[in-house]
Amino acid sequence: MAVARTQPLTGAPAAREAPAPLHVAIVMDGNGRWAKRRGLPRTLGHRAGVEALKRTVAAAPDLNIRWLTVFGFSTENWSRPAAEVAELMALPKRYFESELGRLERDGVRVRIIGRREGLSQDLVDICDEAEARTAANDRFFLQIAFNYGGQADISEAARKLAGDVAAGKVAADDIDEALFASYLSTRDTPAPDVIVRPSGEQRLSNFMLWEAAYAEFVFQDVLWPDYGPEHLKAAIDEFHTRERRYGGAVADDVLATG
Numbered sequence: 424m425a426v427a428r429t430q431p432l433t434g435a436p437a438a439r440e441a442p443a444p445l446h447v448a449i450v451m452d453g454n455g456r457w458a459k460r461r462g463l464p465r466t467l468g469h470r471a472g473v474e475a476l477k478r479t480v481a482a483a484p485d486l487n488i489r490w491l492t493v494f495g496f497s498t499e500n501w502s503r504p505a506a507e508v509a510e511l512m513a514l515p516k517r518y519f520e521s522e523l524g525r526l527e528r529d530g531v532r533v534r535i536i537g538r539r540e541g542l543s544q545d546l547v548d549i550c551d552e553a554e555a556r557t558a559a560n561d562r563f564f565l566q567i568a569f570n571y572g573g574q575a576d577i578s579e580a581a582r583k584l585a586g587d588v589a590a591g592k593v594a595a596d597d598i599d600e601a602l603f604a605s606y607l608s609t610r611d612t613p614a615p616d617v618i619v620r621p622s623g624e625q626r627l628s629n630f631m632l633w634e635a636a637y638a639e640f641v642f643q644d645v646l647w648p649d650y651g652p653e654h655l656k657a658a659i660d661e662f663h664t665r666e667r668r669y670g671g672a673v674a675d676d677v678l679a680t681g
């Protein structure tokens with residue numbers, strides 16, 4: 424039986440536009456509730472959350488995700504009980520101990536954004552090592568927001584920019600959105616296309632405030648420690664149903680109304 428061919432047998436294949444790779448940002452929420460439902464201490468919920476992160480990072484490239492930002496610890500999380508803060512501080516080490524070699528081999532570039540001040544020297548060293556060992560990678564970009572706050576990041580950018588203006592390196596009149604964004608800790612990544620929050624909560628919690636300007640939001644009723652490839656795929660499928668207009672109008676409407 425003849426097989427219908429959509430492309431000629433010889434010559435260049437018909438150009439097909441590849442979909443743009445995505446930047447997905449995730450608020451890893453629900454560890455505490457996950458543990459509570461099982462009668463476990465919250466610390467075990469956070470450990471289970473690290474396993475969910477491993478699954479999610481592994482699943483992302485196949486979903487056309489090129490940049491993944493995850494929110495691990497906010498500048499406001501210091502107000503939690505000391506024992507829980509200690510457990511959260513131990514998570515990057517726990518994660519990189521088992522994953523850094525794999526990330527390095529898989530071409531993943533790691534960046535930890537957020538304030539280094541307030542973190543132990545041990546933790547700062549781990550973050551620096553993860554960044555240094557993966558600095559030459561460019562296949563996939565994993566950005567971990569740790570001791571991060573959107574407002575803190577914006578105010579720090581403003582402080583640095585003001586310093587450069589005072590030093591005569593930047594003219595105040597030249598400040599626009601692009602210049603300002605180059606002072607943010609996220610300067611190496613495009614703005615997130617979609618911000619995902621599992622656990623049922625529907626708020627941003629000081630995450631990527633500047634960068635979220637045109638992000639689509641997907642909220643999912645799954646607790647982070649239960650998160651896996653199927654949830655990430657569902658979030659991306661949901662994202663693809665959205666029509667992004669960036670403040671403009673839909674082409675059809677413009678034609679219809681003249």
Ligand code: IPE
Nearest residue numbers: 451452453454455456495496
């Ligand atoms: C997410 O889990 C981890 C962090 C925000 C540090 P939570 O600890 O917020 O879990 P819930 O919201 O109490 O369930």
Ligand code: MG
Nearest residue numbers: 452453454455
């Ligand atoms: Mg929470």
